[in-house]
Amino acid sequence: MVSAEAGAHADSVGDVNNSGAGVPSKCVACGETLISPLVCVACATLRPPKSEFNHFARLGLPLQYSIDAKELERRFLILVRGLHPDQFSTDSREDRALAEQLAAQLNDSYRVIRDPVMRADYLLELEGGPSRENQKSTPKAFLMEMLDINEEIEQAEAQLDAPARENLQKVRASLAARRAQLIQGFPEGFKTLAECEGIRRAAIAQVIRERLNVCSYLEGLLVKIDELLLR
Amino acid sequence: MTAPAIGIDLGTTNSLAACVGSDGKPAAIRGADGEVIVPSCVSFAESGAAIVGRAARRRAVEDPRNTIFSVKRLMGKGIENLTEIERRLCPCEFVPAEGKLIKLRIRGREYTPQEISAMILREVADRASAALGETVTKAVITVPAYFDESQKQATMAAGKIAGLEVLRIVNEPTAAALAYGLDGLHDGVIAVYDLGGGTFDISILKIESGVFRVLATNGDASLGGDDFDRALMDLLIPLWEKAGGSRADLADPGIIQSLRQEAERAKIQLSSSATADILYERGSYPFRAAIAREDLEAAISPLFERSLGPCRRALADAELTIDRVDAVVLVGGATYTPLVRRRVEAFFNKKPYDALNPMEVVALGAAVQAKKLEGGFRNLLLLDVTPLSLGVETYGGAVDKVIARNTTIPARGKSEYTTFADNQTAIVFSIVQGERELAKDCRPLGQLILRGIPAMPAGMPRVEMNFHIDSDGLLTVTALERRSGAQAKVEIVPKHGLTLDEITRLVLEAAVNAKEDFRAARLATLRADAEFILKKLDAQMQRFGGRLDAQTRREIVEARDGLADAMRGESGDAIDGAHQYLEDVARVLVELTMDDAAASALRGKLV
Numbered sequence A: 001m002v003s004a005e006a007g008a009h010a011d012s013v014g015d016v017n018n019s020g021a022g023v024p025s026k027c028v029a030c031g032e033t034l035i036s037p038l039v040c041v042a043c044a045t046l047r048p049p050k051s052e053f054n055h056f057a058r059l060g061l062p063l064q065y066s067i068d069a070k071e072l073e074r075r076f077l078i079l080v081r082g083l084h085p086d087q088f089s090t091d092s093r094e095d096r097a098l099a100e101q102l103a104a105q106l107n108d109s110y111r112v113i114r115d116p117v118m119r120a121d122y123l124l125e126l127e128g129g130p131s132r133e134n135q136k137s138t139p140k141a142f143l144m145e146m147l148d149i150n151e152e153i154e155q156a157e158a159q160l161d162a163p164a165r166e167n168l169q170k171v172r173a174s175l176a177a178r179r180a181q182l183i184q185g186f187p188e189g190f191k192t193l194a195e196c197e198g199i200r201r202a203a204i205a206q207v208i209r210e211r212l213n214v215c216s217y218l219e220g221l222l223v224k225i226d227e228l229l230l231r
Numbered sequence B: 001m002t003a004p005a006i007g008i009d010l011g012t013t014n015s016l017a018a019c020v021g022s023d024g025k026p027a028a029i030r031g032a033d034g035e036v037i038v039p040s041c042v043s044f045a046e047s048g049a050a051i052v053g054r055a056a057r058r059r060a061v062e063d064p065r066n067t068i069f070s071v072k073r074l075m076g077k078g079i080e081n082l083t084e085i086e087r088r089l090c091p092c093e094f095v096p097a098e099g100k101l102i103k104l105r106i107r108g109r110e111y112t113p114q115e116i117s118a119m120i121l122r123e124v125a126d127r128a129s130a131a132l133g134e135t136v137t138k139a140v141i142t143v144p145a146y147f148d149e150s151q152k153q154a155t156m157a158a159g160k161i162a163g164l165e166v167l168r169i170v171n172e173p174t175a176a177a178l179a180y181g182l183d184g185l186h187d188g189v190i191a192v193y194d195l196g197g198g199t200f201d202i203s204i205l206k207i208e209s210g211v212f213r214v215l216a217t218n219g220d221a222s223l224g225g226d227d228f229d230r231a232l233m234d235l236l237i238p239l240w241e242k243a244g245g246s247r248a249d250l251a252d253p254g255i256i257q258s259l260r261q262e263a264e265r266a267k268i269q270l271s272s273s274a275t276a277d278i279l280y281e282r283g284s285y286p287f288r289a290a291i292a293r294e295d296l297e298a299a300i301s302p303l304f305e306r307s308l309g310p311c312r313r314a315l316a317d318a319e320l321t322i323d324r325v326d327a328v329v330l331v332g333g334a335t336y337t338p339l340v341r342r343r344v345e346a347f348f349n350k351k352p353y354d355a356l357n358p359m360e361v362v363a364l365g366a367a368v369q370a371k372k373l374e375g376g377f378r379n380l381l382l383l384d385v386t387p388l389s390l391g392v393e394t395y396g397g398a399v400d401k402v403i404a405r406n407t408t409i410p411a412r413g414k415s416e417y418t419t420f421a422d423n424q425t426a427i428v429f430s431i432v433q434g435e436r437e438l439a440k441d442c443r444p445l446g447q448l449i450l451r452g453i454p455a456m457p458a459g460m461p462r463v464e465m466n467f468h469i470d471s472d473g474l475l476t477v478t479a480l481e482r483r484s485g486a487q488a489k490v491e492i493v494p495k496h497g498l499t500l501d502e503i504t505r506l507v508l509e510a511a512v513n514a515k516e517d518f519r520a521a522r523l524a525t526l527r528a529d530a531e532f533i534l535k536k537l538d539a540q541m542q543r544f545g546g547r548l549d550a551q552t553r554r555e556i557v558e559a560r561d562g563l564a565d566a567m568r569g570e571s572g573d574a575i576d577g578a579h580q581y582l583e584d585v586a587r588v589l590v591e592l593t594m595d596d597a598a599a600s601a602l603r604g605k606l607v
């Protein structure tokens, strides 16, 4: 019944210029260069959203997979200081309501961009790749392998004594390593995707989607194991 | 002139207010009686007048049926999800009310927990007004981080009923972190371990140059120091039985209350010494005994263990290991317990940082946020999270999570749904809160009905649900059918909450009754205080009266009778004056009592 991933707003890419440094324009109020289309941090002017910007644009980041984590953090802190409703608590009701909306958008974008899997998922859709709903497949060999792992987890769940926990830790470590390895391949994958066209591009997008599906499958298992270990 | 906005820590056992002074530092507000703490206790006098705080707590043994403790544990709860423990907390009668609300029947009148909480808030605010010399109208009120939507909204309603403009509901551990941050705690990751009277919270925060970001929060909304008292009471009851008490007598709420007070006293003593002397004098089965700290620790250790699961979950959600935590701070009265300090230190492998008073730190942080919301502290910013996931019940009873737990607020989330029957023109959405996979295991928050969907085959409509959580943590849900433009919007009013109309009515009632109530309550409080002092005085006179000279004795007796007379009258000022006079005259008795106690302690040591 649910079609879109909660929170991942499928915005159109054309709303804002995402090329170059990702800076959309200058502030109409003070003329300063904007680092985000949501707010001018120089003069504390909130900018009513005419249309929705995509997650990268809101943070003033170029539309590409690779990000500098430190830079993302820095931008988030500057922007959230600029548009959080608490900074407008003595302003008009309209300004506060607008700040509530914009802060929710900024928080949402930061959440998606910061997470390497959510970011890949989101960017792939923006790039016209298949969505999770359109392509649910994972490699056959992977599924076969997971049958064994699932069985191992179920056995550990039945016992949940010290050796079973130790075994779960081992399984967890190997699954986490595997997920990390897949994630490390995404920057290269998206770089190639950006360079290619036509059938080749579609094929690459398929591969990325398949790997993303594997990632979320692994994520589900990791959550399950963590829950068991906390029991 | 209006007073600055204050911060109020509305606790399970104790409440207090704080305010940022002209030096830019928050300080707890001291009442005219010299006390910072107001016990979260309300007692109803025969006249029906509400007595709040210390005087109310003193009435608990005499008049247990009309004295309410720990009302916070009832906030936002339906009668069907009250635990046995919560029922036992209130010796008065629970009345099921419309919408499955809880009401308490006291002296023939019914009260919601929100109204009782409002009385406590009113008392705290009045004391603050008196201390600041200006009328307090605005406040930031704190709640346990792990409170759900119903409980938060119930607290908001209590503030409104008390006639306060509630600037913000802030999570207790977050407020504590704010106070510590302002007090000079360095940037980094901090864990706030908050064990209050009735609730446990753990929050992991990152502080970076003035931005306080909550990374994860977890807890147990029914674990607290009250449970320690109860565990200790379970140790006292067998001793009391050995002295001749019977199980049947335990049905008497007066006996339970007095044992509970003895347990509380012993607990405090055990925080600083290895054994506590129990001297239970009330009723027909007095007994003396000693309880060792080890006995208490054995009893509360399993309770402490319950707090570690949430700690591990919070760390996992924050994607941090224990060694990444730079500082651990302790909040809440129950963290005075040595076992708690020791075990928290062992768990985090770090000595807890406790520069600020654990009893006051939450109110201090609330005061800072109050000042911020009045335009101060531009460089401080609090980024809190929603503690529990929010979602929609889908066909078949599963939950589709729309906003995950520990998402930074303000937050939004979106999800799409469709119809499952041909020509279905309306959809009912049930909004739930919680982590379980089935809606029936989560807390129901409310319903949203989308009507006016044009007749279409099943699966054709595209209904978009948008969730918005504002900076108060309150949820608004909207639904939009994209093909037809049909819309619906609700601000979620929890099933067990008060509607806006009910709150408005209660606010009006409170305002109309305020003057009358105030007079009656003051009179009742003064009488209760006087009654207490007379009883104490009579006992002291019996013991030490013989050591006084005739002149002093006569003065005291006259002052005593003066107060007894004033108590029968209707003038509060007369009672107050007579009480003051008696205290002055009888000071010599207090000194004798203390000298005597010191002498016998000395004798005890020599033996």
Ligand SMILES: [Zn+2]
Pocket: A027, A028, A029, A030, A031, A032, A040, A041, A042, A043, A044, A045
């Ligand atoms: Zn500007």
